[in-house]
Amino acid sequence: MRKTGFKTFRRGGIHPLYNKELCSGKAIARAPIPSRLMVPLRQHIGAPNEPLVSPGDRVAVGQKIGDADAFVSAPVHSPVAGIVDAIEDIKSFNGETVTGVIIAADAEQPPFEARQGKPLDELTAEDIREIAGEAGLVGMGGAAFPTRVKLSPPEDKPIESVIINGCECEPFLTCDHRLMVERPDDLVQALELMIRAVGADRGIIGVEANKMDAVEKLRAAVSDRPNLDVEVLEVKYPEGAEKQLISAVTGREVPPGNLPSEVGCLVQNVGTAIALYEAASAGKPLYERVLTVTGPGVKEPGNLIVKVGTPISILIEACGGLTGDPAKVIIGGPMTGWAQEDLDAPVVKGTSGVVALTPELIDIREEHACVRCTKCVEACPMSVMPNFIVEAVQNGDWEKAELWGALDCFECGCCTFTCPAYIPHVEYVRKAKAEIATLKG
Ligand code: SF4
Ligand code: SF4
Known part of the structure; x- marks a missing residue:
């Protein structure tokens, strides 16, 4: 591992190409507000929210539109002034179906009115x-x-x-x-x-x-x-x-x-x-966030402040559109993000970016058998055994998958990055986690 003189963590890690220069010097700009926003009622780990509004209701910027009684939960607020059009199922960035509040935004959007509370x-x-x-x-x-x-x-x-x-x-x-x-x-x-x-x-x-x-x-x-x-x-x-x-x-x-x-x-x-x-x-609730729209597949990459519920297609358009037919559009970063089938998914509180990759940046080589080089083990920052987890999953041996650390894996992708056999370890780990969870009831 290279030495730089700066502090770092002890075990594992990798040095991918960072490609930050596309956007690191670009000041944050406001993204356009779409005419229709899809605001998922669940954007957090924990209990889902119940809607507090109904179709036809008028909503103000920052108004609470979903909440739950549970301690581990987080309410959702309207990102715009407008009318609730529907409450219906929408597809989230990770492929899950979630209940969303669909809001038709007013043509004129008033700024959020700051509320004075106690001094900090x-x-x-x-x-x-x-x-x-x-x-x-x-x-x-x-x-x-x-x-x-x-x-x-x-x-x-x-x-x-x-x-x-x-x-x-x-x-x-x-x-x-x-x-x-x-x-x-x-x-x-x-x-x-x-x-x-x-x-x-x-x-x-x-x-x-x-x-x-x-x-x-x-x-x-x-x-x-x-x-x-x-x-x-x-x-x-x-x-x-x-x-x-x-x-x-x-x-x-x-x-x-x-x-x-x-x-x-x-x-x-x-x-x-x-x-x-x-x-x-x-007194401003979390209904908008700064995120990065970038990658060689986007014409004018930028850092944007975006209303939650904005479809990513609007953001790509705001950045000049796609350069061609991108090989992959990812919500989040390329290491831990989610590849998108289309550009309809809405931005949520946890969306840090939209990355459009061109074919030369994507390794789509076929998965081979493990050559037992242990590079994945050396790269793993959690000291788990990605190669053995893969083997256990291939054998349907969930006990062994847990023994080799499947539950400690936080899906960083370092193992896959280093693997000469192009094994998608994270996919195996996700399968192991799901099976272990089912077995434990
Ligand atoms: S994805 Fe999991 S197993 Fe692979 S390097 Fe990261 S923590 Fe380790
Ligand atoms: S890096 Fe790939 S080939 Fe090498 S031990 Fe790990 S899984 Fe096997």
Whole structure:
């Protein structure tokens, strides 16, 4: 493994081509608002929401349109002013069918009216959790875990460090990078809020060394705050994965099957932090987000602020359209994102990007038998045995698949990236996880 002098996680990892230059210098611009938005009622891990509106209802920007009583859940808000057209099944980015609120947007959209609440420095820990819950905040790096729950760690697991994941280690994506460059002070204020919410001692923003302009801005923003630090990390995938980031920044290893609170840490994504700042300072719910539309298959890549519920076809159009017939359009990054059959899926809170790849960037060679080179084992940052999991799945031996670590795999794709036999390990792991879950009832 190459040495760079920057901190990084201990085990595994890869160095794919990052292709960030397509967008990293492009300022965030507002995307057009479509005439019809499809807002999924479930955009988070946890209990689904029930609709709070009916067809024919008028909705305002930021109005709550779906909610649930469960603690592990997050309400959904209208991204526009308009009329509810229907409540019906829609296809989500991952192929699942979900209930969505279809809204016909008014031709004229009023700006969101900021609401004045308590000054930020007077908010209590409970206030901050309540704000995160009411605003429907979720992890915006893709996991979509409700932020209120994350800001409520168990009492017997005190949090010492809140870590902002400013790595954005997925190739192509640059939306977090732009937020750090353009809104460093807001990010720092959000970090202070999260530290207060969990009673931590310090905050750290971990940034990969390919974003030194962001590092400079953030260092200036924390210069008079002794409890905050900016840590420059090696450019290595998956540096921004929760456990790997904790390892890189603190040297602590989260034991398999445990949460970051086990080692006194809490990790939050840049977009989530900015959303918390907006919710706390202006009462703004999470109904829009910054994402990247990029790849060689898009004519004018860019970083856009987008209303949740916007079909990705509108975003591609806003970026000049496709360069030709792309080999693959992915929602999310190319390592962990979801390939799309069409361009109809709507943006959700966890959508970090839309990447259009051209044929030369796609390896569609046929899967061969394992040659037992162990490259996948060396690349795996979780110390699981991807080669043996594949073998177990091929044999239908779910017990062995679990034994070799299928449940610890977070589907980063490092194994597949290195495999000379082009084995799609993640597909096997997903199958193993589903079978194990069924067997455990
Ligand atoms: S996808 Fe899973 S098995 Fe493969 S490298 Fe990542 S964590 Fe390891
Ligand atoms: S990298 Fe591929 S060929 Fe090599 S051991 Fe792993 S699964 Fe087998």
